[in-house]
Amino acid sequence: MRNPQKKPTLDSVTSINDDGSRFVIHPSDVKGSFTLWRKVSALFLIGIYVLLPWIPINGYPAVFLDVMERRFHIFGITLAAQDMWLLFFLVSGVAFTLFYITTFLGRVWCGWACPQTIFLEHLFRRFERWIEGDAAARKKLDNAPISGSKVFKRGLKLVIYFFLSAIIAHIFLSYFISIPQLWEWLHNSPKEHWKTFLFVAAFTMIIFLNFTWFREQLCIVICPYGRFQSALIDDDTLNVAYDYERGNPPGHVKEEKAGDCIDCRRCIQVCPTGIDIRNGLQLECIGCAACVDACDEIMDKVNRPRGLVRYASDRNLEGLKTRFLRPRTILYSALMLLGITVAGFAFNSVKPAVAMVTRMPGVPFYVTDSHIRNQFQIRLINKDSKELSFSIFAQANGQSAIIETSGTPDGTILQAMEERNSTYVVQVARDSFTGAFPLEILVIAEPGHVQILQEVEFLGPDPRLLKKNTP
């Protein structure tokens, strides 16, 4: 460490020294209500992450993305690869929800819910604190010459970090192969599933490097969220902010002309990204509110009111009230409601069975002495966990054509998760054929009376030619 009392500026990133080398940040411990609630939120979210693959809903884990079978079980709904278009709602929904929340509460996601922060602050740094001591002790250890105790502490920390990374990676894998499968594979030789083994090994190493060494660099340099936060927030967004009117100019407690800030630098010491919140909102700020708790503690000690650093909007700092209802939030709320409604309809349209009608390869239609024939292939998919019986019906709405069908018999049984390409032949008597017409093919799956209606075109020759050729 080159500069133990480094002064954060707006001109460069604290965690990178002038020569490009790394400045390791050791945030001090902090106590307070935000810290407590952040811990509660973190433990809750870690609990969800660990438990989801264990909770069975409708016979499958709550979230089971079965990539091998191309079946995605999400909270009791089973989706097939054909339902991939629903991903649109997931991707756009996640992005828009982030925008929506940012408008009101700034980067609350970063400090309170992002896996990077949660695993780093509430798992990895906890062990670091336990093994190497508080911030001052960790800085001292960084600068200490190599010794038996340093090697032991660092070694123990890295071993624990490695196991934590491996556990996180394995839980992640269980979302894709389920817990029983994971348990089975853990007992097999890596050679039998070497691709998966390689994936988990690589993932473990990435997590390990991230939380051992990379840390806040991900939030500052890689994550795009901080870069465009200026576009997402406005004067009424609640951010972690320093009340400059009240605090400035900083000075000693006894100085008469000084503001409420006593320049104790506690807010800098506790900051996990090494900024000085008194410089205002910066892209490095992950909104973790550690400085809020730190400043409140100091203010209590010097008998000044709390909230010199607090969740506040720009308007708030100017002495005005924060407006939650404003054109941006009204527009966002309307769009949010629209999105939720459309997504609701879309997910409701997902059925336990899929049927897709395609024309068979080859000529589009066949003409025999008595009939015109169209051949179709119907891809039947049973997405359910029990067997389904499929029946297929064809109808020509408002047409005089007499339809005969053959192929898949009524009540064709498909086992759970089975897929089958079934032949379906539709014939129309030559005499009743008056030209191409839309043909409705209705597939009904029982039990549950799931109806899937597909429209295809029944093709044939020009009926005038047909008449001419008739003997």
Next chain:
Amino acid sequence: MSEPTKNKYEDKLRPHVYDGIQEYDNQLPNWWLWTFYGAVIISVIYWFSFYNAEVMKTDQELIGAQLAAVEKARLEALGELSDAVLWQMSRNPGFVSSGEAIFKEKCVACHGPDLKAGAGLAGVNLVDAEWKWGNHPMSVYTVVTNGSPDKKSGMQAWVSELGPQKVSQVVAFLLSHHSQQEMAAATSENEPIGL
């Protein structure tokens, strides 16, 4: 009096100005620079192993090799097939039951569950003593593989969907309903094909 030595890395402003906004010429993080160096090193390894030492195969080479393997298997399957081999298959329960499963899924639509086609079904009767394109197993095999020569009203080609192995299985199932003497005595409407 000597000038105080300037910090080599002191924040330097870049000369350009846009809308009154200027930027510093700060040093990039060293780890960032290493991702560049790493990419340069890997590109050399990549170029060498894919295009010079041929340790690794490009996607095109992999696909070419796979296609060649498929073509080889197809040709081998064709080369081995003959009337005699098809008859042999038709007496093998494993072949016949595989063929039956395929028949029930695909062919039944036109030829009927009893292979007799008949009312309302588009196909020809497969168990009578009359053949359309030849009373030989290889004729049947050729019709199933490439489709009926009558492109207007006849059967489509099945090889693209089933592949040669399944085609031979379904032909074996069909032949299991006939015997060699009976088929040789049957008649053919057209000149036999595929011989």
